[in-house]
Amino acid sequence: MAKDSGSPVSGQPLGVDELSERLRSRGLRVTGPRLIVYNALAHQGGHRSADEVAVSITAAGPSLPRTSVYNALKALVDAGLIDVVDAGPGTTLYEVRGESHHHFICRQCNALIDVPSDSTVDGSLLSEVPGATVESAQVILRGLCPECTQRSKARAKSG
Amino acid sequence: MAKDSGSPVSGQPLGVDELSERLRSRGLRVTGPRLIVYNALAHQGGHRSADEVAVSITAAGPSLPRTSVYNALKALVDAGLIDVVDAGPGTTLYEVRGESHHHFICRQCNALIDVPSDSTVDGSLLSEVPGATVESAQVILRGLCPECTQRSKARAKSG
DNA sequence: ATCCAAATTTTGAATCTGTACAAATAATAG
DNA sequence: CTATTATTTGTACAGATTCAAAATTTGGAT
Numbered sequence: 001m002a003k004d005s006g007s008p009v010s011g012q013p014l015g016v017d018e019l020s021e022r023l024r025s026r027g028l029r030v031t032g033p034r035l036i037v038y039n040a041l042a043h044q045g046g047h048r049s050a051d052e053v054a055v056s057i058t059a060a061g062p063s064l065p066r067t068s069v070y071n072a073l074k075a076l077v078d079a080g081l082i083d084v085v086d087a088g089p090g091t092t093l094y095e096v097r098g099e100s101h102h103h104f105i106c107r108q109c110n111a112l113i114d115v116p117s118d119s120t121v122d123g124s125l126l127s128e129v130p131g132a133t134v135e136s137a138q139v140i141l142r143g144l145c146p147e148c149t150q151r152s153k154a155r156a157k158s159g
Numbered sequence: 160m161a162k163d164s165g166s167p168v169s170g171q172p173l174g175v176d177e178l179s180e181r182l183r184s185r186g187l188r189v190t191g192p193r194l195i196v197y198n199a200l201a202h203q204g205g206h207r208s209a210d211e212v213a214v215s216i217t218a219a220g221p222s223l224p225r226t227s228v229y230n231a232l233k234a235l236v237d238a239g240l241i242d243v244v245d246a247g248p249g250t251t252l253y254e255v256r257g258e259s260h261h262h263f264i265c266r267q268c269n270a271l272i273d274v275p276s277d278s279t280v281d282g283s284l285l286s287e288v289p290g291a292t293v294e295s296a297q298v299i300l301r302g303l304c305p306e307c308t309q310r311s312k313a314r315a316k317s318g
Numbered sequence: 319a320t321c322c323a324a325a326t327t328t329t330g331a332a333t334c335t336g337t338a339c340a341a342a343t344a345a346t347a348g
Numbered sequence: 349c350t351a352t353t354a355t356t357t358g359t360a361c362a363g364a365t366t367c368a369a370a371a372t373t374t375g376g377a378t
Contacts, residue, residue: 028354029344029345029346029353029354029355030345030346031344031345031354031355031356032344032356033355033356034355049335050335050336051334051335064356064357065356065357065358066335066336066357066358067336067337067356067357067358067359068355068356068357070335070336070337071355071356071357072355072356075355084247084248086245086247086299087245087248088243088245089243089244089245089246089247089248089249089250089251089252090248090251090335091248091334091335091336092248092249092335092336093248102287104288104291104293106291107294113288113291115287115288118283118287120283121280121283121284124277124279124280125261125280125298125300126300128261128274128277128280128300129263129272129274129300129302129305130305131304131305131308132263132265132272132300132302132303132304132305132308133302133303133308133311134263134300134301134302135266135301135302135303136300136301136302137298137299137300137301138298138299138301139284139296139297139298139299140245140296140297140298140299141284141285141287141288141291141293141295141296142293142294142295142296142297143288143291143292143293143294143295144291144292144294145290145291146288146289146290146291149290149291149292152292183375187325188324188325188326188373188374188375189374189375190325190326190327190373190374191327191373192326192327193326208364209364209365210363210364223327223328224327224328224329225364225365226327226328226329226330226365226366226367227326227327227328229364229365229366230326230327230328231326231327234326248335249336249364250363250364251364251365
């Protein structure tokens, strides 16, 4: 569903030691599948589905059972090491936790583009719901990506 | 996944005539299923899954095949008459297109709450992607809804 | 009013994601 | 090293969405 490549907005992935510490600090054990899945996702970069992660793992050596990939992804999310990408309904996408950012989705080619978040705007969003405790704000922008915008303009001119 | 009822933020649904015109203006035919699905969604209000729409249609008379509901929903989205709700991965939810607004999702009770959008903030979001044509911006706010926030406070005090 | 070509609907089955469960296994405390 | 308990794994399952092919309907032309 989502066409996607590397991410222009990201922090650097964690090493095994810090990774382990973070897992333990949340009461989670450090296991093979979790390290493998995290590294696969970090190595691929960008936004990836559980299936894409599984495939890349298999490509790199012995494969992990599908269920294990799902389990590991869930554990990593719980540990705050990776995030579920807010990019609308459909297949769940994950990304290594890095700097806060938003997402742009092209309605034509489905490209998913990271957009640096403006902390000022971000701040105003967080105070928008009276009575509620707003913990995070994700923005989904939709429209035509730069490439499709170009193509669209070209088509309008010539024919 | 999403617990939900009517929407506090909405425009008034379109009549058959304007509905038809809008479909035609996008090269889409005016068909029974499309009108039925639109009206069902408009009548229910709020954020609804394809299944909820199908059920409400069946309850009101002759039922539509599930596939037809999906087809009609897609056509209506293409025509810009309804919107896909950005509320994270999972079942796709739809709503009649009305005033622009955002969504708040409670991490505890999964309540999905409409949040009026601040046009100022909205404006800044729309200009955030150089080269791209940003057509819409939806915001997903996450945290504790007012009720769960209350419960949380109460628990902190007493126990 | 009628006919035609193309767009849609319909039917039924297939697919794709994600989850539930129970038994086997591995990670950590002591 | 051993016990305890979290995890992993393999299998089965459920729900959402899509697909292919045949039947029908729409909108424009005759």
